[in-house]
Amino acid sequence: MKIGVDARVLLDKKYSGVARFTFNLLKNIIKEDKLQAYYFFYNSFKKSSLPDFIPKEKIVSTRYPNKIFNYILQKIFNYPRLDKLVGGVDIFYTPHINFSSFSRRSKNIITIHDLSFLRYPEFFSFRKNFWHRSLDIKKNIKKFDKIIAVSHNTRNDIIELLGVSPDKVEVVYPGLPEFQLSKVFSFNYLKEKYQIDRDYILYLGTIEPRKNIIGLISAYNLLRESGQNFLLVLAGAWGWKTEEIKRKWQDSPYKDDIRFISYVDDECKPLLYQQAKVFVYPSFYEGFGFPPLEAMHFSLPVIASNTSSLPEVLQDSALLINPDKVQDLFQALKTVLSDEDVRRNLISKGQAQVAKFSWEKTSQQYLRIFNSLYEEKE
Numbered sequence: 001m002k003i004g005v006d007a008r009v010l011l012d013k014k015y016s017g018v019a020r021f022t023f024n025l026l027k028n029i030i031k032e033d034k035l036q037a038y039y040f041f042y043n044s045f046k047k048s049s050l051p052d053f054i055p056k057e058k059i060v061s062t063r064y065p066n067k068i069f070n071y072i073l074q075k076i077f078n079y080p081r082l083d084k085l086v087g088g089v090d091i092f093y094t095p096h097i098n099f100s101s102f103s104r105r106s107k108n109i110i111t112i113h114d115l116s117f118l119r120y121p122e123f124f125s126f127r128k129n130f131w132h133r134s135l136d137i138k139k140n141i142k143k144f145d146k147i148i149a150v151s152h153n154t155r156n157d158i159i160e161l162l163g164v165s166p167d168k169v170e171v172v173y174p175g176l177p178e179f180q181l182s183k184v185f186s187f188n189y190l191k192e193k194y195q196i197d198r199d200y201i202l203y204l205g206t207i208e209p210r211k212n213i214i215g216l217i218s219a220y221n222l223l224r225e226s227g228q229n230f231l232l233v234l235a236g237a238w239g240w241k242t243e244e245i246k247r248k249w250q251d252s253p254y255k256d257d258i259r260f261i262s263y264v265d266d267e268c269k270p271l272l273y274q275q276a277k278v279f280v281y282p283s284f285y286e287g288f289g290f291p292p293l294e295a296m297h298f299s300l301p302v303i304a305s306n307t308s309s310l311p312e313v314l315q316d317s318a319l320l321i322n323p324d325k326v327q328d329l330f331q332a333l334k335t336v337l338s339d340e341d342v343r344r345n346l347i348s349k350g351q352a353q354v355a356k357f358s359w360e361k362t363s364q365q366y367l368r369i370f371n372s373l374y375e376e377k378e
Contacts, residue, residue, distance in 0.1 A: 001374045004089035004106070006082060007040040007059075009096045011048050014237060014263050016206060017290055018113055021150075021174050022095040027053050028175070028363040036370070039086040043069045060086045071134065074099035083108075090377055091370050094144070097135060102143055107373040109146045111172075114287025114309075115157040116210060123210040123284070125240035138162055146373055148172050148366070150288040153309035172366060173313075175359030176293055179270045187275055189268075194261045200231035201333065202276035202300075204269070204291045205283070207260065208239030212282040212305070212323045214248045217258065219282075219329035224254045226330075228337060235272060237263040273298035278336045281305065282323045289313050293357060296350030301343050303332045317353035319346060 005026065012019045030038065030053060039058050040050060045065045062080070064073065073079050083092040083106035094100055094110040102108050117124055117132040124132070141147065141162055147169045149155035155169050190196040201220065205211050213234065220232045238260075249255055264272055273279070279295035281304040289310050292302045296317060304310045306320035314320070319336060321328040335342055 001036045001091065001370070002087070002089040003036055003038050003370060004083050004086040004092040005038060005040045006042075006092070006094045006096075006098065006100060007050055007054070008042045008098060010050050011042055011044055016237070017288075018096045020177065020290070021111075021113070023051060024175060024177055024359050025095065025363060025366065027051070028359040029366060030054070032360070032363045033367055039089060041082055041086050070099040074101050075134065090374050093366075093370070097137060097140070099135065100140075100143070107146070107377050108144045109148065109369065109373065110141070110144045111148045111150065112154060112158055112287075113150050114154055114285070115161050116285045116287070118161045119157065119285055120210060123208065123241070128240060145376075146170065146369060148369065150174055151309035151312055153312055154287045170369065172362060172369075173357055174288060174290070175362045176290070176297060176354060176357050177266070177359075179266070179294075179297070186271070190271065190275060194233070194259060196231060196233060196259065196261075196275075198229070198231060199277050200233045200259075200275075201337075202233050202235065202272060202279050202295070203281065204235040204264070204272070204279070204294075205281070206236050206239040207234065207242055207245060209241050209245070210284050212284050213245045215323060215326050215329060216280060216282050217245075217248050217252055218326040219333060220258065221252055221254060222326065222330040223333050223337075224257075226334060228334070230257075230277060230337065232258045233272070233276070234258070234260045235262070235264045235269075269294075270298060273300055276300055278303060278333065280329070280333070281310070282321065282329055283307075283310070284323050286310055286313075292318060293354055296347075296354045299347050299351065301336050301346035302350060303329070303336060315353060317346065317349040 009019050009022050040054050041060050043062045078101035081101050081103040083089050083102045089106055092106045092108050121129055149169055149171050152171050155171050158164050158169050159166055249258055273295050279300045279302045281292045283305050285308045292304050295302050302318040304314055304318045305323040319332050321332045
């Protein structure tokens with residue numbers, strides 16, 4: 001069996017959710033499966049490369065400007081057919097929604113992580129919404145023989161919003177990345193690099209409206225007014241439509257204790273989790289939600305929203321709150337930061353919940369789906 005893979009998402013310089021998912025999935029599939037032949041495609045006008053675990057002799061690339069490749073070649077002319085471009089394959093796997101065209105010879109599989117852009121278009125910039133509309137996902141999704149959702153919540157959205165038959169959509173949970181804490185880093189490193197000089201509340205994720213950063217800052221203001229003296233550390237790259245977030249930050253009487261520290265590399269992320277007092281993830285919508293599970297891996301109590309996929313993924317291992325109610329988030333923070341029994345209970349349940357997710361299990365499920373589609377093709 002020959003399997004083609006769209007690896008374009010791995011060209012991102014700084015990996016966030018989807019790129020990190022793709023990196024870990026492909027790394028584990030290559031490790032697990034020594035029988036099949038894999039071929040990887042990407043397009044980049046500039047000189048680019050894929051991660052080292054992907055054999056260079058198995059990579060096929062094109063050098064078109066992305067706008068030409070996506071909007072003209074793929075969307076209008078359906079050229080080149082990606083399965084034929086990589087030499088003709090039985091299965092072609094796409095780890096993320098993108099412009100793509102295929103011949104009738106391959107069975108095609110896609111992973112959909114979330115449909116937040118259909119649920120909440122108001123959370124996205126004009127440019128992002130233009131991209132999503134251009135994808136014409138309802139039409140695009142018909143090219144695929146199998147759709148993999150990262151949660152039952154996402155599966156339900158695919159069926160409801162895209163009109164896809166339930167038989168076509170299967171849920172496969174992602175695993176969690178393996179972290180190794182470098183001996184180089186210590187709390188002094190955090191103090192020197194990020195001016196983190198006392199106990200702190202941690203959020204990690206893209207800074208954008210969907211993540212409810214404004215609600216988090218409001219709850220933090222109430223916490224400080226109640227006499228608690230923690231820092232609020234917001235780790236993650238700035239996204240889109242951030243003007244109101246910045247205004248909320250600047251208007252806070254505690255703005256000097258709210259630290260936006262931007263994107264954090266994997267080597268420093270474990271230390272950031274380990275030194276925090278609580279992890280907060282008050283997002284309005286998530287297709288899966290990696291950061292809360294990562295925090296639990298490092299024995300950090302978690303507060304998260306009771307919406308979308310988060311109750312499914314976290315179950316009773318986190319303190320779940322209504323993201324629309326700032327008072328609920330404030331009370332949850334106050335409880336977790338002051339009640340040692342609650343903290344110990346959340347940490348214990350969190351570690352048990354994290355154990356349910358592994359990339360080995362995930363890659364085996366993907367291989368089963370590949371093989372099943374190949375048998376249908378034959």
